[in-house]
Amino acid sequence: MKQIKIFSPATIANLSCGFDVLGCCLDTIGDEMKVSLTDTPRISIEIINGANLPTDPEKNVAGVATKALLEHLGKNVGVHITITKGIKAGSGIGSSAASSAGAVWAVNQILGSPLKAKELIPFAMEGERAASGNAHADNVAPALLGGFTLVRSYDPLEVIGLPSPADLYATVIHPHIEIKTSDSRSVLKKNVTLEQAITQWGNLGGLIAGLYTNDYGLIGRSLKDVIIEPLRSILIPAFKEVQYEAVIAGALGCGISGSGPSIFALSKGREIAHKVGQFMGEVYATTKLDYDIHISKINPEGIRVIP
Ligand code: ADP
Numbered sequence: 001m002k003q004i005k006i007f008s009p010a011t012i013a014n015l016s017c018g019f020d021v022l023g024c025c026l027d028t029i030g031d032e033m034k035v036s037l038t039d040t041p042r043i044s045i046e047i048i049n050g051a052n053l054p055t056d057p058e059k060n061v062a063g064v065a066t067k068a069l070l071e072h073l074g075k076n077v078g079v080h081i082t083i084t085k086g087i088k089a090g091s092g093i094g095s096s097a098a099s100s101a102g103a104v105w106a107v108n109q110i111l112g113s114p115l116k117a118k119e120l121i122p123f124a125m126e127g128e129r130a131a132s133g134n135a136h137a138d139n140v141a142p143a144l145l146g147g148f149t150l151v152r153s154y155d156p157l158e159v160i161g162l163p164s165p166a167d168l169y170a171t172v173i174h175p176h177i178e179i180k181t182s183d184s185r186s187v188l189k190k191n192v193t194l195e196q197a198i199t200q201w202g203n204l205g206g207l208i209a210g211l212y213t214n215d216y217g218l219i220g221r222s223l224k225d226v227i228i229e230p231l232r233s234i235l236i237p238a239f240k241e242v243q244y245e246a247v248i249a250g251a252l253g254c255g256i257s258g259s260g261p262s263i264f265a266l267s268k269g270r271e272i273a274h275k276v277g278q279f280m281g282e283v284y285a286t287t288k289l290d291y292d293i294h295i296s297k298i299n300p301e302g303i304r305v306i307p
Pocket residue numbers: 052053054059060061062083088089090091092093094095096097099100131132139258259
């Protein structure tokens with residue numbers, strides 16, 4: 001095999017109580033990538049849409065991640081990557097992660113799968129380092145493994161795949177505003193109180209228990225964030241109203257997706273997820289903000305080959 005075409009999905013990181021450690025994989029929104037081996041040993045990148053993204057393989061996260069993987073495997077091959085972006089950069093649903101994870105997954109497939117999906121995570125993380133200065137795994141892990149993932153530890157890296165209840169749906173609303181990564185980082189505080197920590201780790205444990213036991217009520221009660229959300233939500237217009245409306249419409253819980261500005265909600269069943277999207281949309285419809293809404297089942301599989 002010399003060429004492969006894949007769908008590389010969007011992901012929701014943090015999931016309220018799991019800042020920097022939890023993520024889940026979406027199914028209906030993602031990038032398409034064509035990856036082929038070439039005879040000249042260099043990496044080249046072509047972007048079909050996604051206006052301002054770099055095509056320099058040292059700057060595009062797909063190139064950075066591919067280079068890290070090829071170096072590890074000791075392969076002196078050329079790779080050409082064509083990216084059709086379905087995920088807007090800076091939307092907070094893992095745009096850079098889809099490209100990083102997709103690139104290493106596809107190259108690994110073409111080379112006959114020398115590594116397992118989990119073993120690809122560190123190379124995809126190098127792409128994330130290039131995008132944000134921080135080699136985080138909370139988007140690339142669910143893109144590569146599917147479902148929900150927990151980064152139990154960064155040093156040494158240990159990522160755990162978690163089960164996802166069959167009827168769990170995500171609704172994501174992306175208001176078209178730009179939040180600078182520097183701003184979303186600078187509003188955070190270095191310290192948390194013991195009380196906040198107790199609440200947060202109670203909820204994190206609760207959410208994970210809910211995923212294992214298909215307990216939708218427990219999942220909903222656990223989707224709370226007392227540490228990051230109160231600080232970051234001020235950067236997202238009408239966040240509180242959107243969150244309130246999502247819950248009124250029947251969502252189990254609602255919070256900031258990644259570092260925003262997208263807001264996610266989880267619901268039991270497709271019908272409620274659609275209603276949640278409608279209620280969320282009505283909040284922004286009264287403002288001058290443009291927005292996109294995505295409704296998606298949790299994707300248990302992650303990146304996949306497409307025809
Ligand atoms: P998200 O918040 O959706 O994960 P990020 O803010 O992490 O998106 O990533 C966007 C940053 O990564 C931008 O600075 C963008 O220029 C850079 N970048 C480099 N290559 C890519 C790529 N292939 N896809 C998306 N973003 C990329």
